[in-house]
Amino acid sequence: MKIGIAQINSVVGDFPGNAKRLIAAYRECVDQGAELVITPELSLVGYPPRDLVFKSNFVPKCLQALDYLAGEIREIPLLVGYVDHHHPRQPGKPFRNAAAWLENGAIRHRVWKTLLPTYDVFDERRYFEPAESSEPIEWNGKRIGITICEDIWTEDYLEIPFYDRNPVDELAGKGIDLILNLSASPYHLGKPAQRRSMIGAIARSTKVPVVYCNAIGGHDQLVFDGHSLVIGSNGRTITQFAGFEESCRTIDPFLTTENDDAAEEADASQLYRALVLGLRDYAQKSGFTSACLGLSGGIDSALTAVIAADALGRENIHGLTMPSPYSSRGSVEDSFALAKNLGIRCDEISIRAPFESIKATMHFLFEGKPEDVTEENMQARIRGLLLMALSNKDNHLLLSTGNKSELSVGYCTIYGDMCGGLAVISDLPKTRVYEISRWLNREREIIPWNTIEKAPSAELRLNQKDQDTLPPYDTLDAILELYVEHHLSTDDIISRGFDEPTVRWIQRRVDLNEWKRHQAAPGLRVTTKAFGIGRRMPIVQHFSS
């Protein structure tokens, strides 16, 4: 049974466009000899549609598009993900996360998702009712178990055993020859390997092959990495699809015996490719063809520029280096060296005159008060203002360049360096920023070595260095991972051998800066716990852990 697997990039809410993509992918698979074609979860809709589903004509338009799509399908079935109504007169959520089996111009089967993730970035119980039962579908002499994403996430692979149902066991108990899974499983570091291990275990325990079709593409804060899988009934990988790109391939999971247990990609490479895709899709799907950003001479803006040039084309990136009275000449030179290496435009604009003008304007209110963080923030905000002016005038997407370590402890200026439509590396701890930058330079210098090797500085006052304020980045990142990603209390973290005042300082800074992150640009999630939709902290609260 040759199965076409269409790892495609849908656009949220674009029913006509997604239908076109689906038809093209379907035909490509059919040309390859597919007897059945599978696509990702909600492939007709784009995942996640979020509150768009509540719009009065969203599901009606989705169902129209599904009917149109069915009309394009002949004897080779297409499995497509869509949103259906729940029964209007029964209690419960109004919708279903659904898959349709299209065949000979009609919808032959409808399958509902059973396990509805409602944790981290997921809100499915806000919208959907679960399936009441799971039934295998008979087709061409085989019994096929169709599952949607979370339905195959067995409890060993979840942080908490959330569910009292197991659709794979239900299906296996009724007798199946094959499991298909339509997924929109967002990326974080290590997720592709985790899925492979989990799906291998399912194939071994059920003794049937598993065909896993995952979405690719950037949708706001989420990046879907693809890495679709065909796993044989022995639990070994027959094929893993490419990550971070569209791909349509046709494979017989019953006949193919060769195995492709490829080595896992390096972290730096995986993270980098995730960010390039996330930025490219954020820009292109919202109609931007170009981006601008501030180049400080530091490593964060340098890495952001590399990602931007890769995602949108070097000719479409405009950098500004904006020295203040406290900037070193080296920073400006490093910015120009980076721009030269990348082939992007860079202009130098001194902020000295606006800085003086604004200080003079506020003088009658501030007279007699010493300069402090106010004047540091002024500089960052003038830069933000100039970058937004460039963005407005030339219709660039402004990229903000802060990393996760800074954002965690609020070592960043709201309405200053936090300005931007997308915070490209805001889920990368600083230590990962270094790791990826060195990896980028593995063959030739892309990011100037001086940028990588000098002590990091915000250059907002004389001879300022990050480590005047912050703990060393390896310590900071280690503590932040325990506090932010693993929710450990300060006592738990201190008991692991970290310095108590440092831990308590970090905890307090993370908590106090919730208000800044509330107003941050969306960031691309690449770790298990990113700031953004997957972390919902109160701003005003008195819990000190």
Next chain:
Amino acid sequence: MKIGIAQINSVVGDFPGNAKRLIAAYRECVDQGAELVITPELSLVGYPPRDLVFKSNFVPKCLQALDYLAGEIREIPLLVGYVDHHHPRQPGKPFRNAAAWLENGAIRHRVWKTLLPTYDVFDERRYFEPAESSEPIEWNGKRIGITICEDIWTEDYLEIPFYDRNPVDELAGKGIDLILNLSASPYHLGKPAQRRSMIGAIARSTKVPVVYCNAIGGHDQLVFDGHSLVIGSNGRTITQFAGFEESCRTIDPFLTTENDDAAEEADASQLYRALVLGLRDYAQKSGFTSACLGLSGGIDSALTAVIAADALGRENIHGLTMPSPYSSRGSVEDSFALAKNLGIRCDEISIRAPFESIKATMHFLFEGKPEDVTEENMQARIRGLLLMALSNKDNHLLLSTGNKSELSVGYCTIYGDMCGGLAVISDLPKTRVYEISRWLNREREIIPWNTIEKAPSAELRLNQKDQDTLPPYDTLDAILELYVEHHLSTDDIISRGFDEPTVRWIQRRVDLNEWKRHQAAPGLRVTTKAFGIGRRMPIVQHFSS
């Protein structure tokens, strides 16, 4: 049976402080002769704790505080809301939304919430497992049905019939003499009347009295209004507590026969008091004693200033009026007139010099390009920068002053007039801003009549008026209510008689400006659908409805 009802204001995560508040309220009720004291939902925790519950020591500290509290309680029971663990070895969410019956130094009963709202601003299925059953509690010869908030929200009062269980019916079926409800039911316009009608219907159908204890206080975007209720078994209101303030009273719902079917408060008064409480708590609970804001001479900043002076004290408010080359002298004069009426400080700062300096700085990049929205935004951003400088230097909470109509269609400048820690009136449509302003002036001029009566203008270019760009506000607000609050499609709205190009223009503007609202300051929710945590739209999406 005299029941003490403690309508208190908890602080999220402040276990020691909340325990103290609970003990004080308990003693006040006991002094009034209470035989049993009821407090709001999660009264020990503050509602909603959101992802704080995942911190490794959050629930342990909550349980410690509960034990401490139990130790303070003698023979008169206290009902307190808290977060408990779910069974660690059973599948499901890790926690329970719980109520404890404390008596004689111990926890005598624990009750779980059954209906877990997971829609709009609520995320309870993210955290909690529902109760498996509802059992009446026998006490002093009465059978008491204890419910938590949503448990009494019968389907006639929900937008959608979400649940297939009905705890009130379950309890009534087992025989009860009284229903108690611990609530943290957030305010929106009309909610107090809606609750009264719903609880009256429950009392009539079960033929038992209902004692409803609601939280008060501002928690980030949510304002809890109190308005606790005692309803007799005939369905008539015995007492409705004050709104928007703490109150402890003791009432016998079996004996009291007098009724208090007071007229509903005027919309303007209710909205105004909600915003004063929301702002006061946001500031005080996060440690701010003062606020600053820009005074434009327009009605939005004027209303925000009135609310701020009421919430924090007039001596703690610092206004800046910041004329640009396009500002009228009248605007500055209106700002000073307002400041005089309110008794707040107001300083005038011209932004002409920084504006010229920034235009000169960008000149070499913008040469030959006409002035456009870029230069309008520059002015708004310079004002934002100056206000943030004042906020930084003097430790004021900066208030942003935009209304919901502007925020809906993006008629506001990100990092400009959107700067601020709290967007006080961002859930008030412009027509409501006028309504409340006129209501404030009902006895004497507080907001200058000139501010109310002149044509609104952003004054960012020569002779600019809001209605050059926007439809008349009554039309705009009517369409926005249908589109944003009721999720109607443009076709549905047009079919109600609105002008097609206007409707389509508004739809497009609302959708395109999702990115700005993503970075907006938190706003205080006062309508059924506010921007913020209760409305989760994708930023990048192609659905055109």
